[in-house]
Amino acid sequence: MKKSSRKLVILESAFIVRLLEPYYFNISKRLVKSPKIFIRDTGLLHSLLEIDDMEHLFGNPVIGNSWEGYLKPIMGIEIKFNSHPKISVGNEISMADLGLKHLYVVVPETYSYHLKPTIEVVSLLRILDLIKNI
Secondary structure, X not given: OOHHHHHHHHHHHOOOEEEEOOOOOOHHHHHHOXXXXXXXXXXXXXXHOOOOOHHHHXXXXXXXXXXXXXXXXXXXXXXXXXXXXXXXXXXXXXXXXXXXXXXXXXXXXXXXXXEXXXXXXXXXXHHHHHHHOO
């Protein structure tokens, strides 16, 4: 195991990062693709990237990853930093694989609407309200 791989395993074991393995039907591609690394603590991420305020965050290309990392621990949701998200075939396959009857797509807006009967686009406040009632 490479030294960098060992360090990632340690960071994942300490719940500092989360490794998301690539999802491919083609096993040979899965072997050459690298996992996506999420830093679980967005405060740590922002500190490492020297993001001091919202202005710097909104001007940084990492904003989508930051938004996703902030909300990703909640299962059954998709995170999009986009006002008009598009749902891919992969989302629907994931819903079927996980046995989900409903998917919430969290966006940085104040309104909610349905893309499909089983897929709802929601604001952060709406998803927090839903989680509170679980």
